[in-house]
Amino acid sequence: MGKLKPEYQWLLPAALDSVAPKRRSTRDWVIDVICFVLGYGFTLLATIDLLRPHPTVVPEWEGAPAWLIWLDFAVGTVAALGLWWRRGRWLVPLAVFCTLVSLFAVAAGITCLIVLFTVAVHRRFAVMVVFAGGAMVTNAVFPLIRPEGERPYWETMAWGTVFIVIVCLWGMVVRSRRQLVLSLRDRAERAESEQQLRVAQARSLERNRIAREMHDVLAHRISLLSLHAGALEIRPDAAPQDVATAAGVIRASAHQALQDLREVIGVLRADGPEGAPEPPQPTLGALPALADESRSAGVKVRLDVRIEPTSVPDGTGRTAYRIVQEGLTNARKHAPGATVEVAVDGSAGDGLTIDIRNPWPIINPPVAIPGTGTGLIGLTERATLAGGRLKHGRTADNQFALTAWLPWPP
Structure with a gap:
């Protein structure tokens, strides 16, 4: 029947x-x-x-x-x-x-x-x-x-x-x-x-999550490419050593962007092993490398992590990493040359706080970096799905602040 x-x-x-x-x-x-x-x-x-x-x-x-x-x-x-x-x-x-x-x-x-x-x-x-x-x-x-x-x-x-x-x-x-x-x-x-429907829905949600993360990753990589290419465009008389350094950064960023894109396309085309984490999966432990990468592109980053990254749950750490990554990308796009201050603090039970600040840009950047205009919207959605909240906007001391709070179970 x-x-x-x-x-x-x-x-x-x-x-x-x-x-x-x-x-x-x-x-x-x-x-x-x-x-x-x-x-x-x-x-x-x-x-x-x-x-x-x-x-x-x-x-x-x-x-x-x-x-x-x-x-x-x-x-x-x-x-x-x-x-x-x-x-x-x-x-x-x-x-x-x-x-x-x-x-x-x-x-x-x-x-x-x-x-x-x-x-x-x-x-x-x-x-x-x-x-x-x-x-x-x-x-x-x-x-x-x-x-x-x-x-x-x-x-x-x-x-x-x-x-x-x-x-x-x-x-x-x-x-x-x-x-x-x-x-x-x-x-x-x-x-x-x-059960089959739940598995299919979980797979679809996981792939959507990976695609959302790849938006953040590629936006970060491509903004680096655009920043260095713009620098070469406005300084055609730069020293050969500076040109070679910028070209090397462009090449490395393009190679890494292609590698990340290849990985996510492979994940979206084929089902991975049951329960296996899908790349990329960075957490708070990767924040120093992210800051160094931005510094190599000429961005002034002050990173202040006041917690032990390994004590934070992986899911919360991944969300925090994406928030910091998008914050640095936005700073490069809209306030090039400004100093970006990143502070990560919190404790188990009280939650994890991420605070990203940079001076409000006075003039438009010489080379505009295109974007989708949905980065902060995506971050707000990501924080909400994780059970947290996110705020952004201009402060009274003429700074742009991006503040997020994420739950951290005791």
């Missing part, structure tokens, strides 16, 4: 009523053969016994004419043949037929019980109650039409009631078990589907 959405789970019991198997399995054939043999076999035995002058198996129904016995045999045969179609849409008509003939038929007794059991298994409780009630009524009328020798009326009706109740309860147990199996199977399939 296919998967059902949660809002349609209440239809599951009804689905058993309207959906019939398209093809019988080997088990179904075996059960149908057994039911037919039991039903029609009892019809033959009961007819033979009724035709005997002096029955020895069960007491005789005295006064039964021959035509009634042969009619009993005929309807028992029809009912037994109907057992082959009891699994489909003919079950209800067959049950109605068996209910009517059970008013007088003896030979169709076992067949009628099998049909009632099938109704209890394949139909809703309300439908089963209707046919069970009909069986109770015919069970009460039958001893009046065909009294059973010296056996009292109430005894005959009581035994019939016991058989009807047992068959109905047995069918309800079988139906409940089938519903439980279907429900557990559907729940397992849905859980597996949801």
Whole structure:
């Protein structure tokens, strides 16, 4: 049976009523053969016994004419043949037929019980109650039409009631078990589907995170390239040594940018090992190298890290590193030549604070470095996703301040 959405789970019991198997399995054939043999076999035995002058198996129904016995045999045969179609849409008509003939038929007794059991298994409780009630009524009328020798009326009706109740309860147990199996199977399939969806979502979120980090990385690298290229453009008469140094920095930055881009493209194209960290994954321990790289490009950086980088969780450290990296990139773009002060402080439980400041630019830079305009927006989103907050803007002492707070669990 296919998967059902949660809002349609209440239809599951009804689905058993309207959906019939398209093809019988080997088990179904075996059960149908057994039911037919039991039903029609009892019809033959009961007819033979009724035709005997002096029955020895069960007491005789005295006064039964021959035509009634042969009619009993005929309807028992029809009912037994109907057992082959009891699994489909003919079950209800067959049950109605068996209910009517059970008013007088003896030979169709076992067949009628099998049909009632099938109704209890394949139909809703309300439908089963209707046919069970009909069986109770015919069970009460039958001893009046065909009294059973010296056996009292109430005894005959009581035994019939016991058989009807047992068959109905047995069918309800079988139906409940089938519903439980279907429900557990559907729940397992849905859980597996949801697990696959969660894995796909986690992979997509991880790749988006990598792409966001690569924006920061490439913006940092390309800003270095643009800064040095601009310096060469505005100083064509620079000393050969300075030109060679700038060209070396440009070459190294371009090589590193291509290397980072190659790594992230490889990650986005192929799934990595389960649980393996995706490069690049720098943390607070890489801040000195980041500051040295900016200093080599001519940026004045004052780095003040007042905590032990290894004590900060990796996730918080990565977010802090990206904030500092974007802050230095923005300073190079909008305030070239200014001194950038970076302070990192905090403690476990109180959180991690990053403060980046540089003088507010007085004039426009001689060589404008293009940007996407979404760097600070991306940093704010990154800090918010990490459970922190970020502020930026001009201060009262004419400085541009970028301040972030990140949670640091105790």
